[in-house]
Amino acid sequence: MTRTSIACLSGLLGLAAAACAPVPVAPELPVASEAPRVTAHRAGDDLLTAGLGADGLRAAIPPAFADPAAPTAGELRRRAIWANWRGIADLAPGGGYGEVYGRLDPVPGREYHAYAHIPGARQPHRVLVQVPDAFDRDARCVVVAASSGSRGIYGAIALAGAWGLPRGCAVAYTDKGAGTGYVDLATGQGAGLDGRPATGAAREFRVDAAADRGVAVKHAHSQDNPEADWGLHVKQAATFALEALDRAFPDAPPHRFGNVRVIAVGVSNGGGAVLRAAEDGEGWLDGVVAISPNVHPGEGGRPLYDYATEAALLMPCALAAEDFDALPMARPQGAVPPAWRARCASLHAAGLLEATTPAAQAREAHARLRAAGWSDAALEAGALSVAFDLWRSIVATYASAYARTPAGGMPCGYAFRAEGDDPAQRAAWWADASGIPPGAGVALAEAHAGDGADPHVPGLLCLRRLWTGDGAQAEALRAGVAATRAGPPRPGLPVIVVHGLDDGLIPEAFSGGPYAARARAAGRDLRYWRVHHAQHFDAFLGLPALAARYVPLMPYAYHALDRMAAHLDGAPLPEDAEIEPVPRRPGETLAVEGLRLPE
Structure with a gap:
């Protein structure tokens, strides 16, 4: 042509x-x-x-x-x-x-x-x-x-x-x-x-700086x-x-x-x-x-939102299965990370896993992911995303994008907050940040974080329910996902x-x-x-x-x-x-x- x-x-x-x-x-x-x-x-x-x-x-x-x-x-x-x-x-x-x-x-x-x-x-x-x-x-x-x-x-x-x-x-x-x-909403700086x-008006992101005291992304x-x-x-x-x-x-x-x-x-x-x-x-x-x-x-x-929320919940536990004992990324200190074992227990307590022992719970989570279409090769590489806590960052960000919520109203109590009050760090955001916190001095905060060894499960369960459950925000999120279909x-x-x-x-x-x-x-x-x-x-x-x-x-x-x-x-x-x-x-x-x- x-x-x-x-x-x-x-x-x-x-x-x-x-x-x-x-x-x-x-x-x-x-x-x-x-x-x-x-x-x-x-x-x-x-x-x-x-x-x-x-x-x-x-x-x-x-x-x-x-x-x-x-x-x-x-x-x-x-x-x-x-x-x-x-x-x-x-x-x-x-x-x-x-x-x-x-x-x-x-x-x-x-x-x-x-x-x-x-x-x-x-x-x-x-x-x-x-x-x-x-x-x-x-x-x-x-x-x-x-x-x-x-x-x-x-x-x-x-x-x-x-x-x-x-x-x-x-x-x-x-x-x-x-x-x-x-944009640092406390100062209006972007x-x-x-x-x-x-x-x-000179800022790239035209957000109301009075909306919240966090960081708008x-x-x-x-x-x-x-x-x-x-x-x-x-x-x-x-x-x-x-x-x-x-x-x-x-x-x-x-x-x-x-x-x-x-x-x-x-x-x-x-x-x-x-x-x-x-x-x-x-x-x-x-x-x-x-x-x-x-x-x-x-x-x-x-x-993405479907399989990312699934991975954020299940993958840490699944990688604790003995199938991954030879995988260096899954055994960074030569053993299963304690947080991954804690995830298995949290999923059982939430009624998402039936098994009662840590080993059986890990096998069950692994089987659930395989049945959903994950290959073992993808799960092995997914250990990188688990280790860097990428899944939680991704789904919190995308939930807000799909549901079209403002900085002060992210779903499930999430928010982005500046770590400290360093003007030099804020001045470098444009160059240093990746576009999805945490990183570059911006943290992902959770209003509903739980106690104990696995504080992130309440928020992740909430994010997953936006895909599988009912309610106005869930409907808005699913409509946002549907609009992205190719x-x-x-x-x-x-x-x-x-x-x-x-x-x-x-x-x-x-x-x-x-x-x-x-x-x-x-x-x-x-x-x-x-x-x-x-x-x-x-x-x-x-x-x-x-x-x-x-x-x-x-x-x-x-x-x-x-x-x-x-x-x-x-x-x-x-x-x-x-x-x-x-x-x-x-x-x-x-x-x-x-x-x-x-x-």
Whole structure:
């Protein structure tokens, strides 16, 4: 479609306009009401690494601020890029980045920042376009991406930026209505467009600062259910990219859908967002690559809130079963963590487990999860999420988002609170936070925490009842989840989906697998790669025990983008693939042969 459209555009500029079919044009989708913030990044401050290079990104200590209480916009940007690279990619020595796959060469260019507005939404979402100085004017391309998880605007730089910028493509990002513009409701301080502390109308998150004394987090408290609009967020970022390119190159023919190649790519929540964008029938997208997508496929799959609340309750107990005795992540001190045993007892006391002994209770919880569709490989990798208490953070945040509750009215008595009163910590939220507390000096508080060894069970039971029970808030939450259900891609749109079979956060059996099956049943042009020995978090593979067990997914993401670009130039799409890589042995360096990338 894109190559044909470019040919037609050439005709329109010459004498052959009558022979050309109409170029698909997206309907008007307003992006920003004000001029974007434009910054140049060259000479020690590039687009891809903010001048840090490989060594700076690998440093264990974040880039410092000259004045911790008043960081500059440049300092915050550099630190945000450092944090987002380290949150997504495996940069550890021996992991293969920069040698087996990926590039970290400096990419000079300009950035265009703005707030975009979904019609009817309360809150804006951030959009960012990076335009390299080496943008290829003869083969104009845009890579559009949504941040993984609930990360800020640089949350896809390790995937979309690292693949697109060195190839001369502009890269467009959206935080898809989440991000790190936290607001301290006691002071009204949030983050402005440049990341620096701001108050009032200058803040990214337009929340009533008198509503509560805690911390407002946009994903949880926007009252927009942003996940329902992920596809529109991606489309607006792509639209903004065309506007930015017109500004960057005013002497060039206008940049429009149809004469600029647009490839959408994302991982995790970002992968779900680009699949939602793929549904759009307007023809503005040329190809889509989704990695480990958090997508609600309907029949055959399960929405995140369903299986995450189930995991938050049952998985600690299930991992205490003897089946996991040889799993280092499940026996961090050589034995079952006491808190996991306590969870078994709490579940029995709540009537959720019938067994009366700890060992039998663990086996029962394990059997319950297996019957619900969890594989042992997913449960083993899920031990990471249990160890870091991710499930509780995720379900509390998503419950508030789906039910559209404000900061002072989160379901089940949860709230986010600042830890201490450190102005320097608040000033760094925009750069340091992940978009879902706890972290960066913000804690998850529980009004109904219980006593004893397992205080979190009352809140988790309440969150689970919002999915299984009755009441106005439960109905509102389920309606919010229903609004996130994905449809098939646009007919004729090429799509590649890659999912790790050991994914313990977004299990393949609940998301990528059923989505691919439904899309192909609808006759869509989708290819699906299932990767054995791959879990959700490449960033954890710097730990030797995990590096010996799992391979990174990022090489497959870059390879899928290579294959998509080749397809758009005329090569056939790759075939479906069941990939059996060989994890590296302790002390070894990742080798390309062991990845067994599809031909």
